[in-house]
Amino acid sequence: MPENGDGKGFVRVSRPRLYERLVEQLLGFIASAGLGPGDLLPAERDLAERMGVSRATLAQALVALEVLGVIDVQHGTGAVLVYRPSVAAVLRELREHRDRMPEIVEARSTLEVKLAAFAAERHTRADLAAMDLALETMAAEIAGGSRGTAGDEQFHRAVASAAHSSILASMMTFISELVRETRLASLGQPGRPEQSLESHRAIVNAIRTGDPQAAADAMQAHIDLVAATEI
Structure with a gap:
């Protein structure tokens, strides 16, 4: 044995x-x-x-x-x-999800922190408007009783676009389905949609001031919040 x-x-x-x-x-x-x-x-x-x-x-x-x-x-x-x-298939997939969560978060940290820094350096007025609109969308969703998943996705897409880095943006698109797992799991935690919205606002404020390090730090803090998920 x-x-x-x-x-x-x-x-x-x-x-x-x-x-x-x-x-x-x-x-x-x-x-x-x-x-x-x-x-x-x-x-x-x-x-x-x-x-x-x-x-x-x-x-x-x-x-x-x-x-x-x-x-x-x-x-x-x-x-x-x-x-x-089947029950067995779902439990197996749940455990696989938990096993790959750290790697998904690691990938997000690697890509999105850099995208936020670039966005602080390269954003246009249109980019800022797109991020502000995403914040409004997410706030409206939360006020209406939902988790704000559409606004969350819209926000991260706007940040990636504001970085004006086609290759990094393509890499984010490549892992988008995996990112969706972390998004749903995180926003499903009690009180998390409101916390996520506030961290999004901190990211936008840093990008708006043109401070790459502050934007990177704000994005990292947001991803750390996502990582604190129990599913």
Whole structure:
């Protein structure tokens, strides 16, 4: 029998996180209810009551399913089932997501910090207007009760454009789907949309003053915030 080096012949098994158990229960509910692609899940409040957990805890499980593309959470409508996977496949994908998160954050830090510095040096009035519009979009989304994902994506795209570096912008496009994972996971944390919006404002202020180091530092602080994600 393979051993783990301590002579006891056992391999340590990681303890499943609460939201992983909730993900399993949610998938079980989806299967027992006969839900298929395009069907709407019950409201979060109803699901939380049925499962005996807080809405904040349930929301983390829903965010995990959204990150993996199992559901699509639409503001004003709710969670819509995209496809019905097996429990084993979802748990495996969740663990793979956690494993690659540090590398995605590392890539974002490498690329976006430099893009912010370049944006401080090279931005035009039109670039600043695009960033301000993205901030307004995100603020409106949050005020309307959603997480601000569209405004967040719009903002980072505007910063990349303001750097006027076609190769770095192409590299960001190349990892855009991976960045989407970090975006959904981060903005799904309680209070995070508002924090993210404020860090976006700090980035714009630094870019507007033409200070590359301040812009780089502000972007790094924002990415550090993204990294502090539990999914």
